[in-house]
Amino acid sequence: xxxxxxxxxxxxxxxxxxxxxxxxxxxxxxxxxxxxxxxxxxxxxxxxxxxxxxxxxxxxxxxxxxxxxxxxxxxxxxxxxxxxxxxxxxxxxxxxxxxxxxxxxxxxxxxxxxxxxxxxxxxxxxxxxxxxxxxxxxxxxxxxxxxxxxxxxxxxxxxxxxxxxxxxxxxxxxxxxxxxxxxxxxxxxxxxxxxxxxxxxxxxxxxxxxxxxxxxxxxxxxxxxxxxxxxxxxxxxxxxxxxxxxxxxxxxxxxxxxxxxxxxxxxxxxxxxxxxxxxxxxxxxxxxx
Amino acid sequence: xxxxxxxxxxxxxxxxxxxxxxxxxxxxxxxxxxxxxxxxxxxxxxxxxxxxxxxxxxxxxxxxxxxxxxxxxxxxxxxxxxxxxxxxxxxxxxxxxxxxxxxxxxxxxxxxxxxxxxxxxxxxxxxxxxxxxxxxxxxxxxxxxxxxxxxxxxxxxxxxxxxxxxxxxxxxxxxxxxxxxxxxxxxxxxxxxxxxxxxxxxxxxxxxxxxxxxxxxxxxxxxxxxxxxxxxxxxxxxxxxxxxxxxxxxxxxxxxxxxxxxxxxxx
Numbered sequence: 280x281x282x283x284x285x286x287x288x289x290x291x292x293x294x295x296x297x298x299x300x301x302x303x304x305x306x307x308x309x310x311x312x313x314x315x316x317x318x319x320x321x322x323x324x325x326x327x328x329x330x331x332x333x334x335x336x337x338x339x340x341x342x343x344x345x346x347x348x349x350x351x352x353x354x355x356x357x358x359x360x361x362x363x364x365x366x367x368x369x370x371x372x373x374x375x376x377x378x379x380x381x382x383x384x385x386x387x388x389x390x391x392x393x394x395x396x397x398x399x400x401x402x403x404x405x406x407x408x409x410x411x412x413x414x415x416x417x418x419x420x421x422x423x424x425x426x427x428x429x430x431x432x433x434x435x436x437x438x439x440x441x442x443x444x445x446x447x448x449x450x451x452x453x454x455x456x457x458x459x460x461x462x463x464x465x466x467x468x469x470x471x472x473x474x475x476x477x478x479x480x481x482x483x484x485x486x487x488x489x490x491x492x493x494x495x496x497x498x499x500x501x502x503x504x505x506x507x508x509x510x511x512x513x514x515x516x517x518x519x520x521x522x523x524x525x526x527x528x529x530x531x532x533x534x535x536x537x538x539x540x541x542x543x544x545x546x547x548x549x550x551x552x553x554x555x556x557x558x559x560x561x562x563x564x565x566x567x568x
Numbered sequence: 569x570x571x572x573x574x575x576x577x578x579x580x581x582x583x584x585x586x587x588x589x590x591x592x593x594x595x596x597x598x599x600x601x602x603x604x605x606x607x608x609x610x611x612x613x614x615x616x617x618x619x620x621x622x623x624x625x626x627x628x629x630x631x632x633x634x635x636x637x638x639x640x641x642x643x644x645x646x647x648x649x650x651x652x653x654x655x656x657x658x659x660x661x662x663x664x665x666x667x668x669x670x671x672x673x674x675x676x677x678x679x680x681x682x683x684x685x686x687x688x689x690x691x692x693x694x695x696x697x698x699x700x701x702x703x704x705x706x707x708x709x710x711x712x713x714x715x716x717x718x719x720x721x722x723x724x725x726x727x728x729x730x731x732x733x734x735x736x737x738x739x740x741x742x743x744x745x746x747x748x749x750x751x752x753x754x755x756x757x758x759x760x761x762x763x764x765x766x767x768x769x770x771x772x773x774x775x776x777x778x779x780x781x782x783x784x785x786x787x788x789x790x791x792x793x794x795x796x797x798x799x800x801x802x803x804x805x806x807x808x809x810x811x812x813x814x815x816x817x818x819x820x821x822x823x824x825x826x827x828x829x830x831x832x833x834x835x
Contacts, residue, residue: 349682355585367574368690
């Protein structure tokens, strides 16, 4: 649906984006992560056609809806007036129906007559999303959509983004909020000028930390760590009542490990695949490159 | 054209929500209207001396008594007609100078409010955007000009010598007000919009845009000192020059409007 191929962008001597390639598919949320100055917004602007790449190409199937970092509403105009201008700029007809549909879809129809200046940050972001989606683009680029929002407003915006995915939009999400990415992204790209990694959060986690099983025992875990080594589980960490065991496949290894521990006299409280927070994955990726 | 109208309508709606921006404009226009009445009517009345008694206005007296339409005016009326017509150039400039703030703020204002990037992400072209911005400043200027002119002529009809107002309704006067005025305004506002898209401070745009006012102010001074006379031929020539300047300014504005710089270097 959208394909970035060897995108490179220089600003004078500074290389902002270096040879970035990825595809964005319909019905997925693709998160672009990276530290400040990593080239995320520049990449987004190239994808949106706002600035040209120094080299490389962007192929798009269909229009783009672009939510900028700030809502960018005209504060002295009403919500309806704001959207009406954009409906006209996109050549939508009839204008009123297009605006009503967008306002309804994003739950702000009842605020249509309010001045944009009177809205809360969360509502402004909703209106900005409605504006970005007014012309029903199949591709949606979101630059920090929940930045500065309170938890409830951020959750509302996340739900709207998930709704976009459910309706088949291809969503590219640019954010620093790793918890948000963890919750909603199907694939993640880590950018620091160059693209460091692109994959699903699970695959990145496995790549950086490997798969581990977490077993909580009824007794101090250290007493059972030695039981596993003779059976091929060499990397076992014990802390308090918890064992962390490196495995190839958590689902296949769990029954065998539980049996070995029970046979060794352990009381099993819980068993689960251990997941490193995405933050750890992200930080390790940045450290390694 | 619909995209131009969309942005123009937005800007005009925004201006309606912020009428205070026109307070300086109204003050400038009001002083432009009142000043000639001071010179032509109030000062002579307070001093107890008729303008016709002064030798300073003999040129005006002769000029107006030769022209059809003002030929029948008495000496005092002829001098008043001459004065009111000279000040017409200033009246023409007042709304333009006043609307400079609107034009100067047009692009930099969008930049500062962070509303420009989503706007540029739409199919609007640079020409359409700049045209809308210039028109958004020009429309209030023209409305203000018409309003000033109506008040000016009505004031002359009420307070000046009988028949003086007719001198302000000649083709020459109307051409100054409604041909040179809009063209000069367009040039000044285009320059301000042009500068507005290159600077990071609206004050810079306003000051640089005001440069266009200087030649017109010079015209006023030259005219009132008797060094220059706005004949029909001169008006036509100035109009042609201004039309060419306007065309060149729009081309320059489009060339200077660097979307990438605006997006990537704004603060």
